[in-house]
Every structure is written in C-alpha cells, then in structure tokens.
Amino acid sequence: MNTIRFDIDADGIATLTIDVPDQSMNVIGPDFLADLDAAITRISSEEAIKGAVIASGKDSGFMAGMDLKHFGSMLANDTGRRPTPAEIFDQVFALNQLFRRLETCGKPVACAIEGTCVGGGFELALACHRRVVGDSPKTQLGLPEILIGLFPGGGGSQRLPRLMGVQAALMYMLQGKLFRPAEAAMMKVVDELVPQGAAVEKAREWVKANPSASVQPWDQKGFKFPGGAGAFNPAFVQTMVGALPMTLKQTQRNLNGPVALLSAVYEGALLPMDRAIRIESKYFARIVTDPQAANMIRSLFVNKQAAERGARRPKDQPKAPTKKLAMLGAGMMGAGIATVAAQAGMEVVLFDRDQAYAEKGKVHVEDVLKKRLGRGMTPEKMAEVLARVTPTTDYAALAGADFVIEAVFEDVGIKAEVTKKVEEVLGADTIFGSNTSTLPITRLAKAWSKPENFIGIHFFSPVEKMPLVEIILGKETGPAAIAKAMDFVSQIKKTPIVVNDSRGFYTSRCFGTYVQEGVEMVAEGINPALIENAGRQLGMPVGPLAVGDEVSIELGHKIVVAAQKELGDAYVAQPSDAVMAKMVEMGRLGRKSAKGWYDYPEGGKKHLWTGLEEMFPRAAVQPDVEEVKERLLYRQLVECARCFEEGVLETPEDGDIGAIFGWGFAPYTGGPFSHMDTVGIGHVVAVLERLAASHGNRFAPTVQLQDMAASGATFYHPASSRAAA
Secondary structure (H helix, E strand, O other): OOOEEEEEOOOOEEEEEEOOOOOOOOOEOHHHHHHHHHHHHHHHHOOOOOEEEEEEOOOOEEEOOEOHHHHHHHHOOOOOOOOOHHHHHHHHHHHHHHHHHHHOOOOOEEEEEOOEEEOHHHHHHHOOOEEEEEEOOOOOEEOOHHHHOOOOOOOHHHHHHHHHOHHHHHHHHHHOOEEOHHHHHHOOOOOEEEEOOOHHHHHHHHHHHOOOOOOOHHHOOOOOOOOOOOOOOHHHHHHHHHHHHHHHHHHOOOOOHHHHHHHHHHHHHOOOHHHHHHHHHHHHHHHHOOHHHHHHHHHHHHHHHHHHOOOOOOOOOOOOOOOEEEEEOOOHHHHHHHHHHHHOOOEEEEEOOOHHHHHHHHHHHHHHHHHOEOOOEOHHHHHHHHHOEEEEOOHHHHOOOOEEEEOOOOOHHHHHHHHHHHHHHHOOOOEEEEOOOOOOHHHHHHHOOOHHHEEEEEEOOOOOOOOEEEEEEOOOOOHHHHHHHHHHHHHOOOEEEEEEOOOOOOHHHHHHHHHHHHHHHHHOOOOHHHHHHHHHHHOOOOOHHHHHHHHOHHHHHHHHHHHHHHHHHHOOOOHHHHHHHHHHHOOOOEHHHOEOOEEOOOOOOOEEOOOHHHHOOOOOOOOOHHHHHHHHHHHHHHHHHHHHHHOOOOOHHHHHHHHHHHHOOOHHHOOHHHHHHHHOHHHHHHHHHHHHHHHOHHHOOOHHHHHHHHHOOOOOOHHHHHHHO
C-alpha cells in the first residue's frame, strides 16, 4: 500500500495509519481509495483481525477532503470530453460505497483523530463506529464543502443528521461551520475527547473492549433521528419548510450547492442508509457537472492555495522573513497591520507624528486582542503580543527594522517627506512598502533612492479580518522587494495577489466601478432601492450605495479630484463625478458623518435618504431588476478586462482571487474572469456593445476581448482549467 500502513497487534487489532506521500495533508485520491478498499477487505475477511483503528501518520492533522487534482480528472478526461451525469454519478458513488463497506465490515472500527479532520476526511470518520479526538485548540472538524460550491458527497449529508439531528446538522453544513473538539463532543458528533496525543491508544482500548460494536446506530432496528424525521414528523417538516426559503434569501438564489444539500437531506432522511447515500450521490453528481462548482473550487481553493504558497514569488530569492517592522502611521490601517504583524511574532515600531496617536494605535491592538480572549488567546499570550508593539514619534526608534510599511495620509507630498526621513535612518537597502489604495507606486518610489527596493502593499480594512493583500510592482520594483513583501504576507497568513502599477491598481479601480455605476443610475432617476436590491441579488455583499457610504463618499470624491489634477485633459469625466461632488458639498459624506446615500439615526436602523428623490427626480419608466444587475455586473467585468489588457493584471488567477477576496465580487461565479469564460467571451462582447450603445463608452469592450471572441480564446486555457478544477 502506498498511502496506508497496515499493522496488526497481538490482540488482533489492526491500525491503519494514513500517510499520503508528497502531500502536506492527507487527501483522498485514487491511490488512497484503492488502499482503503484493500484494507477493508482484509479487516472483514481475516478472522485474526478483531477490529481496526484508523489514524494519521502526519503531524498536520488527520485528513482533509478530496485531492482536487483527482476531482478535476473526474470532470474531464485527457481528451477534454466531459463525462455524462451517469458517469459522474458512478465515480461519486464509488466513494460512498467504500465508506458504506467500512461501516458494515462486521468488525468494530474506531477513528483516532489528532489535528484537523474536515471534508472527506470527516466523512471517513463518520463512517467509523467510534470517533476519538485528541483535544487541541488547533483541531477543527466538520464539513465545509458548501464554501467552495459543493456539499458533503461522501455520506456526510446523511450521517451527520443521524448523529445530531436534522436541524442542527443543517445549520453546520449550510454554513460550512467547523466544530472545535469540545463542541463536537457536546453535539455527540464525536464519542470521546482525550488528551492530545492519546487518541490512538484510547481508540485501540475501545476496539479491544467492544468486539461486537460493529453496527452503526442507523443500521439498528428502531433507529430514530435525534429530534425526529419523516414526512409526518412536525419538527422535521417545519425545519425543511423553513430551511428552503431562508437559504434562497441568504444566497439570493445564486448558489446551487445549498439547495442540492437540502434536497439530499430531505429525501435521504426518508430512506434507509443504502438508498440515502445513492440519493446524496445523485445530487452531488448534478452539482459537480455544473460550471459553478468548478469555478468556485478553482478560485476559492486551488488558486487561493497556490497564491498563499508563493506562486508569484521570485523562485531565485532566498527566504526573507520580517523580524522587525517599521509601521508608519498609527491610524486604523496602520494599527491593523501592526496587530497582525505582532500576532505573527514580529517586533513592531508603531510610528506616528503625534505620540497620542501612536499610543491610540497600540490601544487598537489591545482592543482587538481582548476580543479574542477565550478563543485561542490567553492573557499571557496577549501580554506577549502587546509587548512587541512600541508606539513612538522618534524616527531613530526605527533603527534595525528590516521592512517598512507606510500607511500615512493619502498625499504624495506627505508620503515623500516620511519616506525620505525613514531612509536617513534605515538606508535604501531596506525594503519599503507603501500601503496606498490609489497613488501610483512608481511615482511614490521616487522618494526612495533605490526604487528597486520600493513596492506597494495594499491592505483592506479591517486588516484583522480581510484576507487579501494586493502587492503592487512599480516600474523599477526588483525581485528582492517582491520576495520580502510576499514572505511578509505569508507570515501574517493572508492571501497575496501581484499586480502592476496603475492609478487605483486593480482592486480599487475595479471596485470603484460598482459604486460609480450605482451612483450614475441614481442620477438617471432609477429608484435607489431597486439599485441596492439588484446589487445584493447579483451576489455582492451589499448594494453599491451602501458600500459607497462605508468607504466614504468624500474619499471617492477626493480620489476623483486627485485624478483630475494628475491627468489634466487626459482625465475622462464620469457622470458620477458631479453627483459625488454635490453630495460632499451638502455634507453628506457617508457613514462616518451619519449621512450619505443613507441616513444613520442614532440608535435606529439605517435607511435610504428620503431627499434622494427630490435631488434626483424619479424616472417615469423604471428598468427591471435584471437590467440593473446586468449594468452593475458588466461595468465591473469590462474594467477587469481592461486591467488585463493593459497588463495591470498578468494572470486571470490574480484577477479572480483579488475580486472575490478584495471587494466581494459574487463568489458563486468564481470571479470575473471565470465568469466571462463560463458565459462565453462572445456573449460578454455582445452585451458590452449593447450597453455601450445605450449608456456610453465606459461599457465599450476592449480590443483584446473582441479578438478573443473572434478566435474562441478564453482567459483560462482549457487544459489548465481542467487541471485546476
């Protein structure tokens, strides 16, 4: 066996130690499936074997889910032919049959879980007769498949409800929520919680003491679901009747996985296990044949992981971890960066021009850490982290820093002044990173005497929660700076994308179009409520006006003014420019001033400003919601395509990851480039041409898009798309 070590002790107890070669974490692939099949045959057929314990041979944890390269091969063979739904079903059902063979092998099987056990790995554990878990704060268990467009397809949707009840199981599966060990034990999802490192021995003791415990509860006569189930059970019916509309509302009808999960749970709960797992596989096969799942898996999992492992990092550069960070600016952004850096073990000098502001920045660090007390954070650890942060107004205190991040006011002159003073202390050989959201890095780099050591490193607010960091290369940025920035992002456990210099870079530039299009529709007299609802139905986190308030109407206006000043006659005015200028003139600056597109009454719920209709008279004929959604979507798509054509983006992978994790672009699409490939570039061009004719050149398709439509090209090469799916 290549993936499982099979040992039998003197008591006749077999230990199956999973150790998939060339993988940092155990995953389910063809070799593992073949080895598990052979192991089950031995357990069931050899009289000397009294039972078995399944454990992991890796320090990283027990097991994750399916090897996604294997999953991709299920969706398309070497010739590019997509299998039929029946063929997909056969491949999917093979895993279900294997786990079913395990739980009906006639011998007791215990699962010894140390470390993370999720997805298919957790489904394997659910098929065992006992689950013993080593108690560790780092251990997580559960079924997060819904987060990448799937749902549990290895029996999880059937076994979890039979263990903890339908309602509770749905709450976890529909959210992709994971269990901590104590929580899983309380919910009866695991049977025994033991000290870390003792799971294998305790599992072996149970197997030895329970030679007849080889029948699952759901295979025993008279079994009933916790809380009840069945078409005539009021609680079950009420749960299922309420779950569907709630799910459709939450997902805005955009996600296929949750609806398929509900169908599998409902139908499976009415049937014995052998038929229930067939139902699950039927719905799972239907989901995986839809492009939505492939796109989400590629962007949210495969490409995201590749980015975090340094796919864009210069390969010839030595590792350059940051030990001491000079953090310039102690505002919300600077304090947030200081927080994640200190948590990652770095010494942080938090610099500001005013000591009170610098101290306030450290208070922010403390406030964030306090919220984590009891959730992996102890008072002792909190004190250690805080001790790493030194607030100061003295440039000399920056001495010894091996990386600089600047997050001062968005003004070229102010940034240049600070940059030069820092160089006097640290020297130009130190890597300098600017956290700017719009100002061109090439221009800012002129203040650092070695521009090859100057790089953009754009964080998103709040830094502690937002997973993305946009790394921006100036025209002279060198490989050492790229490596340093990438290694820093890795240290703080964020996801990086790498883009080239441009005003607004990629994320700010493309995100801004979503807000601009919403503002322009307000100016046209389109009902603001329609615009906001259309944005949410599109799959965006909030409507364009609401997010405009959060970011600040005033900030958007300042960016426009700065661009007009910088570009002069080359600046292309947008209808939204005058609208935002008017709002600022009226003092409606956004949420920070308690009034913008919305009013924010103290102690009350925000609501759209009633004066909008007077300021922008309502058009007599209103578009339908699909028209509004189309404009909001395609205005973003064409700007993303422009960034690709101009070389701001070098890969569609960075474009999709940056869109989803940077500004919340509809995750169910897999990102703008995945979406354009899926609907067809020809279709995208046709829609853009129609919108441009109706609403202006901001929708005009790029030359590259037109050429791609003519040639049948896609952003993701078909072969690489299959491999990544």
